[in-house]
Amino acid sequence: MKILVCITNVPDTTAKITFTDNNTKFNKAGISYIIGPYDDYALARAVELKESNGATVTVLNVGEADGDPQIRKALAIGADDAIRVNAEPTDSYFVAVQIAHIAKENGYDLILMGRESLDFNSGVVHGLVGEMLGIPSYSPVMKLDIDGTTAKLAREIDGGKEYLEAPLPLVLGCQEPIAEWKIPNMRGIMTARTKPLNVVEPVEVASMTNLESYSLPAPKGECKMIPAEEAESLITLLRKEARVL
Amino acid sequence: MSVLIFVEIDNGTIKKTSQEAIAYGAQVAQMLNASTTVLALGQADEAALATAGNFGATKVLHDANDKLTQENSLAYAHVLVQAAQQEGSKVIVLAKSGLGDAVAARAAAKLQASVVSNITDLPEISEGTFKVKRSIYTGKAFATVEVQSEIKVLAIRKNAIEPEPTDELATVEPFSPSLRDSDFVATITQVEKASSNLSLTDADIIVSGGRGMKGPENWGPLEELAKALGAATGCSKPVSDLDWRPHHEHIGQTGIKVAPNLYIACGISGAIQHLAGVNGSKYIVVINKDPEAPFFKAADYGIVGDIFEILPRLTKAVEASR
Ligand SMILES: Cc1cc2nc3c(=O)[nH]c(=O)nc-3n(C[C@H](O)[C@H](O)[C@H](O)COP(=O)(O)OP(=O)(O)OC[C@H]3O[C@@H](n4cnc5c(N)ncnc54)[C@H](O)[C@@H]3O)c2cc1C
Ligand SMILES: Nc1ncnc2c1ncn2[C@@H]1O[C@H](COP(=O)(O)O)[C@@H](O)[C@H]1O
Numbered sequence: 264m265k266i267l268v269c270i271t272n273v274p275d276t277t278a279k280i281t282f283t284d285n286n287t288k289f290n291k292a293g294i295s296y297i298i299g300p301y302d303d304y305a306l307a308r309a310v311e312l313k314e315s316n317g318a319t320v321t322v323l324n325v326g327e328a329d330g331d332p333q334i335r336k337a338l339a340i341g342a343d344d345a346i347r348v349n350a351e352p353t354d355s356y357f358v359a360v361q362i363a364h365i366a367k368e369n370g371y372d373l374i375l376m377g378r379e380s381l382d383f384n385s386g387v388v389h390g391l392v393g394e395m396l397g398i399p400s401y402s403p404v405m406k407l408d409i410d411g412t413t414a415k416l417a418r419e420i421d422g423g424k425e426y427l428e429a430p431l432p433l434v435l436g437c438q439e440p441i442a443e444w445k446i447p448n449m450r451g452i453m454t455a456r457t458k459p460l461n462v463v464e465p466v467e468v469a470s471m472t473n474l475e476s477y478s479l480p481a482p483k484g485e486c487k488m489i490p491a492e493e494a495e496s497l498i499t500l501l502r503k504e505a506r507v508l
Numbered sequence: 509m510s511v512l513i514f515v516e517i518d519n520g521t522i523k524k525t526s527q528e529a530i531a532y533g534a535q536v537a538q539m540l541n542a543s544t545t546v547l548a549l550g551q552a553d554e555a556a557l558a559t560a561g562n563f564g565a566t567k568v569l570h571d572a573n574d575k576l577t578q579e580n581s582l583a584y585a586h587v588l589v590q591a592a593q594q595e596g597s598k599v600i601v602l603a604k605s606g607l608g609d610a611v612a613a614r615a616a617a618k619l620q621a622s623v624v625s626n627i628t629d630l631p632e633i634s635e636g637t638f639k640v641k642r643s644i645y646t647g648k649a650f651a652t653v654e655v656q657s658e659i660k661v662l663a664i665r666k667n668a669i670e671p672e673p674t675d676e677l678a679t680v681e682p683f684s685p686s687l688r689d690s691d692f693v694a695t696i697t698q699v700e701k702a703s704s705n706l707s708l709t710d711a712d713i714i715v716s717g718g719r720g721m722k723g724p725e726n727w728g729p730l731e732e733l734a735k736a737l738g739a740a741t742g743c744s745k746p747v748s749d750l751d752w753r754p755h756h757e758h759i760g761q762t763g764i765k766v767a768p769n770l771y772i773a774c775g776i777s778g779a780i781q782h783l784a785g786v787n788g789s790k791y792i793v794v795i796n797k798d799p800e801a802p803f804f805k806a807a808d809y810g811i812v813g814d815i816f817e818i819l820p821r822l823t824k825a826v827e828a829s830r
């Protein structure tokens with residue numbers, strides 16, 4: 264079985280977001296980067312499937328060279344090789360075309376992604392890639408087992424869970440508790456250095472969107488503190504002042 | 509030309525988030541001098557579908573085929589594209605959700621259209637440019653993007669618009685698109701739905717509990733307040749990790765992102781990853797015994813105190829004020 268895991272290189276979850284160049288560029292100063300947390304679940308499950316079912320795991324990132332440390336980390340966690348499409352990931356469509364192109368060239372049985380990326384938060388790349396390849400896509404997947412050429416999975420639906428069985432190949436957007444995040448061990452880190460990381464150039468895509476500018480949310484006003492003895496007055500305030508009841 | 513809105517059906521009626529999508533689509537249609545068509549799939553009550561008119565739609569295309577009653581983004585996208593072609597739609601609007609995003613993405617790929625998700629405001633349209641504002645970095649920032657492709661698929665976040673419903677009704681027309689077997693290759697073996705049918709993403713009010721609730725046996729007072737308010741219940745990540753509450757209630761960066769009018773946090777410290785899931789809320793109330801809890805910085809109203817003492821009093825106050 265051949266598994267492709269698509270990972271993003273994103274600011275860590277506690278990062279303070281700011282912009283430069285007249286609010287047109289993300290300010291990378293002082294930001295530490297991580298593998299997208301959802302992508303990390305996908306990767307962890309892929310490595311488990313490699314151990315239980317026998318598989319090769321390739322990680323793929325569409326991004327610039329500053330993502331290489333995260334790709335190496337994925338190799339240290341247990342992926343066999345990596346591909347980086349050397350391009351700034353400008354929008355979901357662009358990224359999806361790149362992933363679909365690589366997938367068509369190499370043919371994977373399973374393409375695992377995160378439920379959504381931490382920066383773009385679109386939750387659309389899996390659907391786009393699935394359609395571009397003409398295969399089903401499901402998200403967010405919380406449980407995944409492979410039985411021969413059939414995937415048995417559970418995904419979250421509004422207010423509950425749905426269990427389904429579908430034939431491979433598939434594209435899946437993953438979330439917890441599909442697997443526990445894995446931490447690379449010393450041996451993994453050593454072997455990761457010699458595993459192949461192939462850098463390829465992007466295929467051309469007509470531009471669909473163009474970033475105008477970024478902005479930050481308006482700062483939150485003061486929090487109105489209500490003494491515990493007068494807790495009931497909260498209900499009056501919510502009714503008369505906030506008008507949300 | 510028609511702006512086309514894909515709606516989600518729950519218990520035979522149009523979901524609230526989808527009502528917002530209709531209102532949003534109707535506004536865009538007005539800007540573009542276009543009409544507003546809704547696409548509804550699966551079994552639904554015809555009178556309920558006609559209420560799409562309350563939110564500005566003139567026509568509802570309805571395919572009542574029972575094959576489409578179960579959520580199936582593959583088939584939905586295939587049908588949506590046929591509706592878009594029939595209506596000559598250049599703008600397609602959906603409510604952001606797991607299903608909405610998947611349908612939007614698959615339809616966009618078929619139409620070679622751009623898909624923009626997490627939109628928070630009405631577009632700015634002028635002289636052939638079409639700009640939308642979307643939430644990025646889990647609510648920590650916004651991006652304004654110009655959508656250049658001819659066809660635009662827009663997934664809007666809850667509260668992107670405040671609908672002002674009227675008494676107008678839409679006409680409901682049967683719609684019989686072609687379906688493909690290849691969109692039905694998966695077998696759904698089991699569905700587990702929570703007993704309360706109030707969904708977190710649809711709820712206007714959410715009462716949410718954290719580790720401060722101490723254990724699953726203590727949720728009674730929180731559920732009672734939720735019931736009195738007609739609210740849905742949510743929780744922090746450790747709470748669902750510990751199995752105190754079901755996973756689908758987990759709110760935050762790695763859980764559900766919610767945008768209710770009112771979010772009441774009980775015994776939740778307000779870690780940045782939790783805030784990432786609630787920063788779209790209009791009003792936030794925090795109840796925590798620790799005055800230094802970071803959540804107070806993101807709150808509109810705060811009470812420093814013991815949740816177990818305060819929750820029952822709030823429930824009484826709500827009941828008394830009715
Ligand atoms: C990559 C990553 C992703 C994450 N994603 C999420 C996510 O999606 N959602 C999420 O919630 N967390 C997430 N977390 C975890 C997050 O960092 C926090 O650990 C978590 O939110 C804390 O949950 P809590 O507030 O319930 O518990 P705690 O931090 O333990 O807070 C409990 C609070 O209850 C108060 N309290 C205790 N007893 C009482 C009482 N009797 N009355 C009133 N108040 C009381 C305490 O003062 C305290 O503030 C993530 C972490 C990481 C690293
Ligand atoms: N630049 C990228 N490189 C590789 N995979 C990506 C990239 N962007 C998004 N993905 C994958 O697509 C998933 C959904 O992303 P998004 O649609 O942006 O929320 C992510 O969790 C990743 O698995």
